[in-house]
Amino acid sequence: MNELLPLLLQRLEQGQTLVQATILTHEGSTPRSAGSRMLLADAGAGLGIVAGTVGGGLVEARVMTAAAQVLAAESHVLAGGERRVESFDLTGELAAGADMVCGGRLRVFLERLEPVDLPLWRGLAASLAQGLRCLRLTPLHAGPVAVLLADGQNLGAELLPGLAQAARTAGADINAPVVLEHAGQAYALEPWAAANPLLIFGAGHVSRPTAQVAALIGFRVTVLDDRPEFANALRFPQAETRVLPSFADCFAGLPSGAPMGPEVFVVIVTRGHVHDAEVLAQALRTRAGYIGMIGSRRKRDAVYDRLRGQGFSEADLARVCCPVGLDIGAETPEEIAVSIAAQLVQVRAGQVRGGKVHVGQLHAGKIRP
Numbered sequence: 001m002n003e004l005l006p007l008l009l010q011r012l013e014q015g016q017t018l019v020q021a022t023i024l025t026h027e028g029s030t031p032r033s034a035g036s037r038m039l040l041a042d043a044g045a046g047l048g049i050v051a052g053t054v055g056g057g058l059v060e061a062r063v064m065t066a067a068a069q070v071l072a073a074e075s076h077v078l079a080g081g082e083r084r085v086e087s088f089d090l091t092g093e094l095a096a097g098a099d100m101v102c103g104g105r106l107r108v109f110l111e112r113l114e115p116v117d118l119p120l121w122r123g124l125a126a127s128l129a130q131g132l133r134c135l136r137l138t139p140l141h142a143g144p145v146a147v148l149l150a151d152g153q154n155l156g157a158e159l160l161p162g163l164a165q166a167a168r169t170a171g172a173d174i175n176a177p178v179v180l181e182h183a184g185q186a187y188a189l190e191p192w193a194a195a196n197p198l199l200i201f202g203a204g205h206v207s208r209p210t211a212q213v214a215a216l217i218g219f220r221v222t223v224l225d226d227r228p229e230f231a232n233a234l235r236f237p238q239a240e241t242r243v244l245p246s247f248a249d250c251f252a253g254l255p256s257g258a259p260m261g262p263e264v265f266v267v268i269v270t271r272g273h274v275h276d277a278e279v280l281a282q283a284l285r286t287r288a289g290y291i292g293m294i295g296s297r298r299k300r301d302a303v304y305d306r307l308r309g310q311g312f313s314e315a316d317l318a319r320v321c322c323p324v325g326l327d328i329g330a331e332t333p334e335e336i337a338v339s340i341a342a343q344l345v346q347v348r349a350g351q352v353r354g355g356k357v358h359v360g361q362l363h364a365g366k367i368r369p
Contacts, residue, residue: 002195003218004039005125007051008113012121016041018113019067021054024177024188028104030090031055035176035190040067047071054108059088063108070110083111085140109177109188111138120147123155124192131259134192135171137163139185147192195220196263196348201250201279202270203230203241206294209337210267211239217341219265224253247275251282262289265344267324269294277303284316290347292324292340 011018021038023030031054038052038060047068054060066086073082086108113121124147127134135148137159144157148167159167166182171189180187198214200207203225211221221239225231231241244253247270251260266283268291270276276293280303283291293300300322307317325339326346 002128002192004037004051005121005128008039009118009121009125011039011041011050012113012115012118015115017071017115018050019047019071020111020113021063021067022109022111022177022188022190023054024085024107024109024179026104026106028090030104030106031057031059033176034106038063040064040071042071059090059106059108062086062088063110066108067110070112073112083109083138083141085109109138109140117145120145120156123147127155128192128194131194131197133194135167136188136190136192137167137180138188138190140179140188141186143185193263196265197222197259198265198267198344199224199254200239200267200269201225201247202268202275203227203235204269204271206269206333206336208235209334210269210340211236213337213341214344215239217345219344222254224250225270247278249282250279251286260286260288262287264288265290265292265347267292267294267340267344269324273299273303277306280320281307281310281312284312284319290321290344291319292321292343294324294336295322297323 008018008020019040021040023032023034023036026034036052036054038054039050040047041050042048047064049064054063063086066084070082070084088106088108090104090106124134124136127147127149132150134150137146137148139145146157146159146164147155148164148171149155154164160183163182167180167187167189170178170180171191174189174191177188177190180189195218198219198221200211200221200223203223207223211223215221215238222242223231223236223239224242224244226244226246228243231243233241242253244250264286266286266288268276268279268283270279273295276295280291280293284307293303295303304317321343324343325336326342328335328339328342330336330339
C-alpha cells in the first residue's frame with residue numbers, strides 16, 4: 001500500500017507521531033490479507049485513522065485500542081518506538097463484527113513511528129521512486145529498523161552478521177510480509193516495491209480512459225504510439241507518453257534499464273491488427289507478468305496463427321489475455337477501460353497473494369482503439 005507513504009512522510013515532517021498497523025500474517029477467511037496497512041494519529045479527541053484499513057469491524061476497533069496504547073507508551077526503543085503484535089481469532093463475536101461467515105486468524109504488527117525516523121522513510125521513498133524493490137526489516141519488539149535495497153545497500157541500522165543475507169534470501173520472492181527468525185530474534189520482513197508499470201501500446205480512444213483508470217488504481221502508466229498527435233501529455237496528463245519511430249521495435253522506446261520482469265503489465269490496443277501482432281510478438285519475448293490484447297476471437301485466432309508461424313508455442317500464446325478485460329458486457333471505450341482495469345486488479349491481487357488467477361475475457365470485437 002505505497003499510497004500511504006506520502007501521507008506518512010507528510011505527518012512525520014509536521015512533527016507528528018504515528019502508529020502503523022500492518023497485517024503481518026493471515027490464515028483462512030479474513031477481511032484483509034497480509035500486507036494491508038493502516039496509519040493512525042492523535043486526532044485531538046482520541047486516536048484517528050489517517051488512511052488505510054485492516055478490515056473494519058471489531059478487528060479494526062480493537063487494533064485502534066491497541067494502537068492508542070502504543071502511542072501513549074512511555075518507553076521507546078531507539079528510533080523504532082514502541083512495538084507489539086496483536087493476534088485475532090475471527091470466530092464468534094469477532095467474526096460477526098467483521099461480517100464474516102467463516103473464521104480465520106490474523107496477526108497485526110503495531111509500531112510507533114517518530115519524526116526521528118524520517119531519514120529512513122525518505123530513503124525508502126526515494127528508492128521506490130527509482131523503481132527499486134526494497135525490504136523493510138523491523139524487530140517485532142526491540143531494536144533498530146533497516147531498509148535493504150535491491151542493489152545490496154542498507155539504509156538505517158547496522159545489522160548482525162548474516163542477518164542482511166538471511167533477510168534478502170527470505171525476502172527474494174515475497175509479495176507480503178513474513179516473520180523472519182534469526183539468532184533468537186523475530187523480525188517483520190516487509191517487501192516494498194514501486195507501483196507496477198503498465199505499458200499501453202496504442203494511444204487511441206480506448207487508451208485514454210484505460211490510462212486514467214489505471215493511474216487511479218495505482219499503476220505507473222506509460223502510453224506508447226507512433227503518432228505524436230496522439231501520444232502526448234495533453235491527451236494523457238496522468239501518464240508518461242513516448243513516441244515510437246514504429247511499432248516494429250516498440251520496446252526500444254523504453255528508457256535504458258526499465259523493468260521488464262513479472263511486475264510489468266502490457267496492454268495492446270493499437271489502431272490495427274498488424275501493429276497488435278507486432279507488439280504482441282515482442283511482448284511475448286519479455287517476462288511481463290500480464291499481457292492483454294484487444295480484439296475479437298476471430299482477430300485473435302488470425303494473430304495467433306501468424307505468431308505460430310514465427311515459432312511461438314501454445315504455452316507462449318496461453319500467456320495472453322485476449323479479448324482483454326473481464327467479461328462485463330462492456331461496449332463503450334470507458335466501459336472497456338473499466339473491464340481492463342478490473343482484470344489488471346485481479347491479476348495484481350493474484351500476484352500479491354500468490355493465488356491462481358482465473359482470467360475472464362471481454363467480448364470487444366466491435367470496438368477498435
